[in-house]
Amino acid sequence: MRKISRRSFLSAAAVCGAAAALTACGGSSSSTAASSTASSAAASSAAADGQKYTVGICQLVEHAALDAATQGFEDALTAQFGENVTFDFQNAQNDSATCATIANGFVSAGVDLIMANATPALQAAQAATDSIPILGTSVTEYGVALGLTDFDGTVGGNVSGTSDLAPLDQQADMITEWLPEATKVGLLYCSAEANSQYQVDEVQKYLEAKGVTATQYAFSDSNDLASVCQKAADENDAVYVPTDNTCAANTGIIDGICRPAKKPVFAGEEGICSGCGVATLSISYYDLGYTTGEMAAKVLTGEADISTMPVEYTNVTKKYNKTICDDLGMTVPEGYEAIEE
Structure with a gap:
């Protein structure tokens, strides 16, 4: 289980910048707050029931942006589930074949959800399973990454996530x-x-x-x-x-x-x-990862159906x-x- 405090992250990854406001899904601040409250309630209920989750994280390579996204993702899920969520973090050392090995290992282990950090990790996870929920992050364009000719903002199936595409x-x-x-x-x-x-x-x-x-x-x-x-x-x-x-x-x-x-x-x-x-x-990669973690909490608790979750984006600075x-x-x-x- 990979544990890094939020304080140590903020000191080490200051290069990842200030928080960015989510834009792609629109909606008023009141509706966003209501959605967040509902998500927290569902997650709290799951945590109170003692339900435990194992999340596999495949990160393509270690560098400031991807590290920040992973940290944000972990922080969001830890805020929701506390010690009831365990992370199996694995670094593919910038090798696509290693991404595939890691993803297949997660499938064999029966993790509850896979977070794929960067495009090759997402591609490997999608090839490995069509049943375990997969959330990508630090992925620029999902249509290009997954070879979708009719991508309209929602991948469908068992895949969704967040995009780091700047205009x-x-x-x-x-x-x-x-x-x-x-x-x-x-x-x-x-x-x-x-x-x-x-x-x-x-x-x-x-x-x-x-x-x-x-x-x-x-x-x-x-x-x-x-x-x-x-x-x-x-x-x-x-x-x-x-x-x-x-x-x-x-x-x-x-x-x-x-x-x-x-x-x-x-x-x-x-x-x-x-x-x-x-x-x-x-963008702020920490915030991008945090949003991905919030999406993961909804998927794990059954509050949201991943097949209908649109890919989310952030503002730029x-x-x-x-x-x-x-x-x-x-x-x-x-x-x-x-x-x-």
Whole structure:
């Protein structure tokens, strides 16, 4: 059982930012409060009855954003069920095959629910079971991740979750806001991550509509990240990195190439920005995970049917990395707040 106090998390993962308000499902504050009260009542009843739950957590890789989402998820369920919920946390070390092994192990163990943190973990869990409830988090686009041609916001079956998708048109706007004279932007991403491909395709479309040449630079894994990143830095005015797990786990490599070359990096989320970027439109991954945990509580108590639960989203916040901005001599536009160091 994985135990981390909320206090220690907040100290260690301050990079994950302030709380973000949920938007995708709409509704007034009073209806949200009523829903939360009902969920707490159902969970309290289950806890009072002594019902115990085992939740399997498959996290693709350890980095600030995914760690924060897992912590939020655990905190939400612990707040509802206390010691009556046990977490089997397993880290796949950024390997899709290991995700499959972990997911199959959860099925064999008969866990009550699987939380899949990041797209490859979700794909592995869906392939492993069509009966155990699966909630994804830190997944950008569920239609792309699961190969759904008619995705309308609800996956159906035994899958739902939360998305970390930031408005990609606004990501493109951010780049031109900071660098209005930029003519060439490199889009750096891992080709093994389907949701990264989706993001760079969209950002490329939006940038080209603004008259900016956007070129994709794909690397297969961390072994060729440095060489591809160097090429992107050499050939462009700036680099954009989406919410890519391999990039997030290797921000030091990107920063070590782009900052000395005076090429600003714009990031899809705060964890990457804190490691190598100048600016981002970022969600709070802790809040994203916490929302996923609240969804899990409803599923476990029978309050909600996972097959009808829509995927949920969060707002974004404009953030900048003061240290890197100062090093590059960049002027921060209005409306951005500094990432806490």
